[in-house]
Amino acid sequence: MDALTVMRSEEEYVSASRLKLWLKCPLAYQLRYVEGIRTPTTPTLFLGRQVHRVLELYYRYRKRGVRLYPEFVVAHVRKHWSDGAREDGVEFESAEKEQEAQRKTISLLETYIAQVPQDEPQPVEVEGRYEAPLAEPQSGERW
Numbered sequence: 001m002d003a004l005t006v007m008r009s010e011e012e013y014v015s016a017s018r019l020k021l022w023l024k025c026p027l028a029y030q031l032r033y034v035e036g037i038r039t040p041t042t043p044t045l046f047l048g049r050q051v052h053r054v055l056e057l058y059y060r061y062r063k064r065g066v067r068l069y070p071e072f073v074v075a076h077v078r079k080h081w082s083d084g085a086r087e088d089g090v091e092f093e094s095a096e097k098e099q100e101a102q103r104k105t106i107s108l109l110e111t112y113i114a115q116v117p118q119d120e121p122q123p124v125e126v127e128g129r130y131e132a133p134l135a136e137p138q139s140g141e142r143w
Contacts, residue, residue, distance in 0.1 A: 014134065043101050046090040050077065050105045053084070055112065059126045070110050077106055 022029040031037045041049075054073055061068050081102055085092075092098035135142045 041088040041090040046088050047101050047105050051108050059123050063123045070113050073109050074106050
């Protein structure tokens with residue numbers, strides 16, 4: 001795959017957060033997703049991403065009929081925390097603040113998993129890819 005194909009497929013990818021940013025501020029969208037200028041990940045955003053990543057993993061297993069125990073989820077967070085922080089480029093004020101964020105992440109996940117009903121149906125899809133045409137709201141111009 002050549003660079004142009006990669007760039008085009010990246011531009012064609014749309015998520016709820018990308019749409020929200022584009023509607024809020026087209027320039028911010030341009031800078032982030034077209035120009036590739038990234039802002040540093042805040043500790044709070046990192047915490048949210050970690051929760052999202054682990055819940056995605058949890059539901060990928062649920063899709064296969066496997067229910068993960070909270071102990072597995074906690075071990076997963078602890079094992080992958082440092083790598084995730086390095087990949088996201090997050091910087092914590094101190095080791096204590098980082099430990100606090102990790103504890104909060106684990107607490108949120110444990111609370112969520114404890115409240116999932118035992119008879120919850122298996123998910124049909126997790127982070128699925130869907131395609132639909134986009135149009136500019138005022139002009140109706142399609143992309």
